[in-house]
Amino acid sequence: MTSPAAVRVVAVAFNPGGELADFAESLATASSGPAPLVIVDNGSDPTVVDDVARRHGAEVLRPGHNLGYGAAANLGAAGGDSPWVVVANPDVVWQPGSLDALLAAAERHPGAGSLGPRILNTDGTVYPSARAVPSLRQGAGHAVFARVWPHNPWTRQYHQRQEEVLLTEHPVGWLSGACLLLRRSALDQVGGFDPSYFMFFEDVDLGERLGRSGWENVYVPDAVVVHDQGASWREKPARMILAHHRSAELYLHRRYAAWYLAPLRRAISLGLRARAALETRR
Numbered sequence: 001m002t003s004p005a006a007v008r009v010v011a012v013a014f015n016p017g018g019e020l021a022d023f024a025e026s027l028a029t030a031s032s033g034p035a036p037l038v039i040v041d042n043g044s045d046p047t048v049v050d051d052v053a054r055r056h057g058a059e060v061l062r063p064g065h066n067l068g069y070g071a072a073a074n075l076g077a078a079g080g081d082s083p084w085v086v087v088a089n090p091d092v093v094w095q096p097g098s099l100d101a102l103l104a105a106a107e108r109h110p111g112a113g114s115l116g117p118r119i120l121n122t123d124g125t126v127y128p129s130a131r132a133v134p135s136l137r138q139g140a141g142h143a144v145f146a147r148v149w150p151h152n153p154w155t156r157q158y159h160q161r162q163e164e165v166l167l168t169e170h171p172v173g174w175l176s177g178a179c180l181l182l183r184r185s186a187l188d189q190v191g192g193f194d195p196s197y198f199m200f201f202e203d204v205d206l207g208e209r210l211g212r213s214g215w216e217n218v219y220v221p222d223a224v225v226v227h228d229q230g231a232s233w234r235e236k237p238a239r240m241i242l243a244h245h246r247s248a249e250l251y252l253h254r255r256y257a258a259w260y261l262a263p264l265r266r267a268i269s270l271g272l273r274a275r276a277a278l279e280t281r282r
Helices: 020-029 049-058 069-078 098-108 136-145 153-165 183-190 204-213 237-253 259-281
Strands: 006-012 037-039 059-062 084-088 090-093 110-122 168-170 181-183 216-227
Touching: 006 069, 006 181, 020 037, 020 049, 020 090, 020 098, 037 049, 037 069, 049 059, 059 084, 069 084, 069 204, 084 098, 084 183, 098 110, 098 181, 098 216, 110 183, 110 204, 181 183, 183 204, 183 216, 204 237, 237 259
Parallel strands: 006 037, 006 084, 037 059, 110 216
Antiparallel strands: 084 181, 090 216, 110 181, 168 216
């Protein structure tokens, strides 16, 4: 008799290219145990998804329209009864043993609601995937001045904190949603990803809500994946820039929701919309 899988792997796809096949092929080396793959297909062209599913025995879920990342992840996670769920972008390549390393870390951290690997860019540099919940001052300073004044104090502090955080296995404020191992009981307790974030900031929001509910978000540098960021949307960056800024605005408005902070919310909206317009022109 085959033992039940401890983990269900959910990849959210939108008209993917060859990166989805790389994801599925590398997943086979990531764990010594069963790790069934579920692909939630948010796109309109089923060709690649169906081919990868056929060759790798993956289950495909099609909601019929683009749900966005978080809502699609919830749909994929809902099936099965495995105690752990992986949610990942299809442009991730798993390094051998990386999923096993995440599951082993989960045993060491019984209070972990989420665990995230060390994420490498395709050039081998480390992506800052483990972060503190942002303060308004540091987040705004980094967002506004990073391009025009690269060595501003807020950006220097931001990078210093990321370098310190990426050295050891320990709890952090939130983890990148590009690749997450989630305890099903913790995910169920907080109601999964917030579907009102169509793309971006759903991981910040989830990490913050897990923390408020008493769970830890644990960074695991011994587990390594490579992320070809934006492989599925690189040809249409303007749309993603606008989505990122809309989600940032939503997150910050909710975080600073008190009635007396209305002037702050208006300032946040004006600043983010001006920055989005500048970035799209670039």
